[in-house]
Amino acid sequence: RKEVEQDPGPFNVPEGATVAFNCTYSNSASQSFFWYRQDCRKEPKLLMSVYSSGNEDGRFTAQLNRASQYISLLIRDSKLSDSATYLCVVRERGYNKLIFGAGTRLAVHP
Amino acid sequence: SQTIHQWPATLVQPVGSPLSLECTVEGTSNPNLYWYRQAAGRGLQLLFYSVGIGQISSEVPQNLSASRPQDRQFILSSKKLLLSDSGFYLCAWSVPGSETQYFGPGTRLLVL
Numbered sequence: 001r002k003e004v005e006q007d008p009g010p011f012n013v014p015e016g017a018t019v020a021f022n023c024t025y026s027n028s029a030s031q032s033f034f035w036y037r038q039d040c041r042k043e044p045k046l047l048m049s050v051y052s053s054g055n056e057d058g059r060f061t062a063q064l065n066r067a068s069q070y071i072s073l074l075i076r077d078s079k080l081s082d083s084a085t086y087l088c089v090v091r092e093r094g095y096n097k098l099i100f101g102a103g104t105r106l107a108v109h110p
Numbered sequence: 111s112q113t114i115h116q117w118p119a120t121l122v123q124p125v126g127s128p129l130s131l132e133c134t135v136e137g138t139s140n141p142n143l144y145w146y147r148q149a150a151g152r153g154l155q156l157l158f159y160s161v162g163i164g165q166i167s168s169e170v171p172q173n174l175s176a177s178r179p180q181d182r183q184f185i186l187s188s189k190k191l192l193l194s195d196s197g198f199y200l201c202a203w204s205v206p207g208s209e210t211q212y213f214g215p216g217t218r219l220l221v222l
Contacts, residue, residue: 002153004153032209034209041218042215042216043200043215043216044200044213045213046210046211046212049209087153087154091209096142096161096204097156098154098156098211099153100155102151102152102153103153
């Protein structure tokens with residue numbers, strides 16, 4: 001079983017749509033959680049951290065369910081510029097190491 | 111402000127040839143440094159990380175090695191490349207104690 005699993009997509013949505021991505025992780029000792037965004041043939045960039053209480057940054061909302069070992073990212077009012085691959089990332093307790101999912105690809109069309 | 115550089119941007123190498131990829135960070139001191147590889151359709155895999163000059167931790171056994179000759183310089187090397195070494199190599203840095211990692215632009219390596 002992969003340490004971090006994501007639906008690879010692609011998710012093809014029209015502008016203005018709401019889209020949700022899910023991610024599961026296998027290690028219950030995982031401590032920190034993140035969503036990174038990676039544009040085609042570019043480096044990943046941090047989108048947002050994910051906190052236990054859930055957190056929002058503009059049109060983006062992240063949720064964490066530790067009991068189910070499940071992380072989600074909701075994007076409201078999708079823009080063309082949201083087209084990218086979204087990487088779910090987990091850090092285990094006591095390690096510098098980040099574990100990346102393979103990513104979910106989003107394509108927003110006019 | 112901090113910046114991270116990687117070169118070359120792309121590289122095509124024959125099987126069995128050596129490899130040297132360089133990463134440098136500017137605008138910060140004593141960063142944690144990381145080498146990742148991203149194969150097509152797969153997540154980033156941590157190859158090496160370093161918390162200081164000459165200190166290298168290897169995450170996966172392979173024919174690659176890393177060195178940190180200076181505080182803000184991280185080098186990825188191989189004596190003989192394999193076809194399976196093809197991929198997108200990313201260097202990253204973080205402030206010690208911080209969880210956020212910042213990635214360089216990457217090097218696309220194709221081994222033929």
